[in-house]
Amino acid sequence: MAILRFPDPRESTPEGIVALGGDLEPESLLLAYRSGLFPWPIDGLPLAWFCPPERAILEFGQIHIPRSLKKAIRTTLFRLTLNRAFQQVILACADAPRPGQEGTWITPEMLRAYSRFHELGYAHSVEVWQDQTLMGGIYGVLVNGVFSAESMFHRAPNASKIALLHLVKFLQAQGLTWMDIQVMTPHMEKLGAKVISRDDFLARLPK
8 A cells, every 4th residue: 555645854863764664656656755755775674764854966057077077978989878778777776886885775675666666657767888788877766847866887987977967968858957866975976966954955846
């Protein structure tokens, strides 16, 4: 049974957990993203739904592209596609090693749920190919005019960054000016991402 409502995100734990339990049905995911929440499974706990006190976002007008990346974009013979291999991208993200992190939060249940979300038109992927080999990609969720980036991977230098920039162009064509990246990483910070408060983030959603 889909979740009918979530608690106020401002009443979360210090870590940002708003609720525990529920399911990953499409209706539950839609309600979560519309409310500013996202699921993040934690071993030993029922399904956790997060809205952190601080939220990382990427405003498209403030993206910084280093010279080395500009050169890579000009000289690399990658082929870019949109929504051509969502399943391959999310599986590759699940398998990608993460510094300081054992295993992955992209559980089999998450794989099934987001694959279904993709089939319904809410989850999207960008793929980076070298010939017929998938070298990088990113996937996320677009709900009510807000894109939430979930995960990315690379098997060649700059492949995930090029995927991200291709995604930005797609979102700009839809009229979007920023994306939710949930949690700041050094990789995203170098590209110009910033951290805002939860209140500021929630205030952006109705707009």
